[in-house]
Amino acid sequence: MAHLALRLLGHFQAAxxxxxxxxxxxxxxxxxxxxxxxxxxxxxxxxxxxALLWPEQPDREAVSALRHALANLRSALGDPGSPAPFLLVTRTTVQFNVASDHWLDVAEFEALKRLDRRLSYCTERREGEDLSCLTAAVELYRGPFLHGLSVAHSPAFDDWLLLKGEEYRRGVLGVLGRLSSLQAARGEYAEAARWARRQLEIEPFREEAHRQLMAALALGGERSGALAHYEACRRLLAEELGCEPDDETRALFTQIRDGKLPRARPSLPTEVSLAPPAEGRPHLSAGGPSAPRFVAREEELARLGVLLDRALAGRGGVALIAGEAGSGKTALLDEFAQRAGLGHPELLALRGSCNAHGGAGDPYLPFREILQTLAGDVEGKGAGGTVSPEQALRAWEALPAVGAALVEHGPDLIDTFVPGEALLRRAEAFLAPAGGRGWQAWLRELALSHGRPGEGTAPAAQPDLFAQVTRVLHLVSLRSPLLLAVDDLQWADGGTAALLFHLGRRLAGSRILLACAFRPEALYQAPDLRGLGDLGGLGSVLQELVREWGEVLVDLDQADGRAFVEALVDSEPNRLGAGFRQALYDHTEGNPLFTVELLGRFERQGALVQDAAGHWMEAHGLNWDHCPARVEAV
Ligand SMILES: Nc1ncnc2c1ncn2[C@@H]1O[C@H](COP(=O)(O)OP(=O)(O)OP(=O)(O)O)[C@@H](O)[C@H]1O
Ligand SMILES: [Mg+2]
Structure with missing residues (x-):
């Protein structure tokens, strides 16, 4: 049985x-x-x-191409007849055998990073061990992930490559930063400068690496080299990004120029702990007035649960919830999000709603709400009950990852989707105790330039914005799976519908479930929505999503209304008999809003009363003939 060594950081190599x-x-x-x-x-x-690797081929041909490829792969790896094959292949699934005799560079890279994190938490620092595992991690990184490999016509594979590549690139930059900082602290300035230069080869605009290099040069006795490097850095930022070095870099330059750089243990950046400082955390109330107890809908929740499980396993997608007014779409979305959050401690459940009065004047409203919550704006909503305190804390803890993703991959979303100033304030509250961070300084520049009237960059074109929203969500979902709930889509503005269309087709292979609720007329409407171009209306977008994602429509108008009435009546102790329940159902047809309202009306009128033991029962004189006939009437 052979040993397989796979190197993916750099050009693909298999031995x-x-x-x-x-x-x-x-x-x-x-x-x-x-x-x-x-x-x-x-x-x-x-x-x-x-579908990932042969997206341009019809389904059957793609599956057959995969069959051939698997046969070739198995034979190239020597799998046929092997007691411990590298691939575990069944009629329906394929999986890499983690128990096989193999070595994978990215797995080792991650393991070394984890080991370093553990060592860095030790009270008595073991820098020698730190250094050796960091150096080993850096050596594994021969270049960009799967450099030069491409699969024609597969945007989903390209996205995966890009996202994974970005994860490893950021990983190695973090390792190099720590390495440089550790060696500078040991007085090994030439080595510290070498690791800083290596960062700049990978990411030329990384200001903290420029600072590390300047400090290492200055402390190593090359003061003029350090000053010259500041000049080179300033020119690069001005020419390529049109901005100045940030305050920290300028301050370092002044210190070096004036000969005031402290020798002992320079304050070079180290990795920031991801746990937020307790004092910076948002203050949250436990939510608004308590909603009536959620009942029934187990079948619908189970269907949504299947879609969520798929997304958690990396097969993200869309769920659609349709139903007439008052049929319980919002209640279902909320209950689903709450259960999902309880069942999956990593999950971020985010919510946005369209507004009947917003329309074209308030573009992208639900996605702006989602991104704002993601960017840590949770206090107002948390207090209002839209974001649970638990979810608000999870969003807050994700802030460093979200901030970095926004700055690097969604700069045009700052001040369009997410107010830059407020984000900057939160970032500072979060990161202040841990020292500066590259993206934080960059964010400051962005927020300021966007904030100055007339001086900001030209507004980004819609396709760029959509690509940035998609990229940021994908990146964040690498860290925490996302449940994005968009409510009241029937009121979507054209921009929201177009963004939904864009994002909804790019979720395969992600850990994102996009759950949308709407009244069914939205499926058929085709108003002239600005921004939809040839799509012809929200209805076409929704139909397209159904076509693309298959069995994802949960139709509450088809839900078991009788079971809902029974469950609602039984949600409190009662002595209400079959006759009452049947009459209630006949009147409301199981519409939750109408049923809840009618029961409330009976209580207020004294037609339903509680006995001494607290059981609800009919009072004499309950008259069904005087009830409004439909939900519109309550
Ligand atoms: N499963 C449920 N259990 C208990 N109450 C429910 C349930 N579903 C809905 N309700 C109640 O019914 C009322 C209407 O529900 P909801 O607001 O979710 O409807 P909707 O479909 O979102 O309506 P709209 O189209 O107007 O947004 C609310 O008071 C809600 O609390
Ligand atoms: Mg609703």
């Missing part, structure tokens, strides 16, 4: 017992093996893999 593996002749085979190896924590449905 069996030390010899380059033969037979991995096409990029698609290499892509398939790399994907399975990196995503080895779960089974992959054959259809999903086929």
């Amino acid at each position: 069996l017992d030390g010899e380059p593996a033969k037979g991995l002749t096409s990029d698609r085979l290499r892509a398939l093996l790399a994907y399975l190896a990196v995503e080895s924590g779960r089974e992959h449905a054959r259809e999903a893999l086929a």
Whole structure:
């Protein structure tokens, strides 16, 4: 049985017992093996893999192409007949065998990073060990993830490559930063400068690396080199980004120029702890007045649960909830989000709603709400009950990841989707005790330039904004899976509908479930919504999503209304008999709003009363003939 070594950080390399593996002749085979190896924590449905790598082919042909590719891959790896094959293949699924005899550079890279984090928490620092595992991690990074590999016509695979690549790139930059900082602290300035330079090869605009290099040069006795580097950094930022170095970099320059840089343990940036300082956390009330107890809808919740489980396993997608006014769409979305959050401690459940009075004057409203919550704006909503205190804290803890994703991949969203000033204030409250961070300084620049009237950059085109929203959500979902709930879509403005269309088609392979609720007339309406171009209306967008995602529509108008009435009546102790329940159902047809309101009206009128033991019962004189006939009447 051979040993497989897979190197994916840099150009793809596969070796069996030390010899380059033969037979991995096409990029698609290499892509398939790399994907399975990196995503080895779960089974992959054959259809999903086929759609990922052969998206341009009809489903059957794609599945057949996958079958051939798997046969070639298994034979190239020597799997047939092997007692411990590298691939576990069934009729419906494929998974990389984590128990097989293999070595994978990205897995080792992650393990070294974890080890370093553990060491850095030790009270007595073991810098020698720190240094050796950090250096080993850096050596694994030979270049960008799967450098040069591409699968033609597969945007989903490209997205995966990009997101994973970004994760490892940020990972190695963090490791290099810590390495440089540790060596400077030991007085090894030449080494510290080397690691800072390596960061700049990967990310030329990383100001904290520029500062590390300046400090290491100055402390190593090369003061003029340090000053010259500041000048080079200033020119680069001005020419490429049109901005000045940030305050920290300028202050360092002044210190070096004036010969006032302290020798002992320079304050170079180190990794920031991801736990927010307790005093900076948002203050949250426990929510608004308590809502009536949620009842029934188990079947609908189970269907949504299946879609969520898929998303958590990396097969994200869309869920659609349709139903007439008062049918319980909002209640279902809220209950689902709450249960999902309780069941999955990592999940971020975020919510946005369209507004009947917003329209074109308030574009992208639900997505702005979602991104604002994600960017830590949770206090107002948390207090209003829209964001639970638990979810608000999770969003707050995700702030460093979200801030970095926004600054690096969604700069045009700052001040369009997320107010920059407020984000900056939160970022400062969060990060102040831990010292400055590159993205924080960059955010300051962005917020200020956007804030000055007439001086900001030109507004980004819609496709750019959509790509940035998608990219930021994808990046955040690498850290925490996302449940995005969008309510009242029937009132969506054109921009929201177009963004929904864009995002809704780019969720395969992500850990995002986008759950949308709307009244059914929205499926058929085709008003002239600005921003939708040729799409022709929200109805077409929703139909397109149904076409793309298949069985994802939960129709509350088809839900079991009788069961709802029974469950609602039984949510409190009662002696209400079959006759009352039948009459209630006949009047309301199981519409929750109407049923809740009618019961409330009976109580207020004294037609329903409680006996000494607290059981609800009919009073004499309950008259069904005087009830409004439909929900519109209550
Ligand atoms: N499963 C449920 N259990 C208990 N109460 C429910 C349930 N579903 C809905 N309700 C109650 O019924 C009322 C209407 O529900 P909801 O607001 O969710 O309807 P909707 O479909 O969102 O309506 P709209 O189209 O106007 O937004 C609310 O008072 C809600 O609390
Ligand atoms: Mg609603």
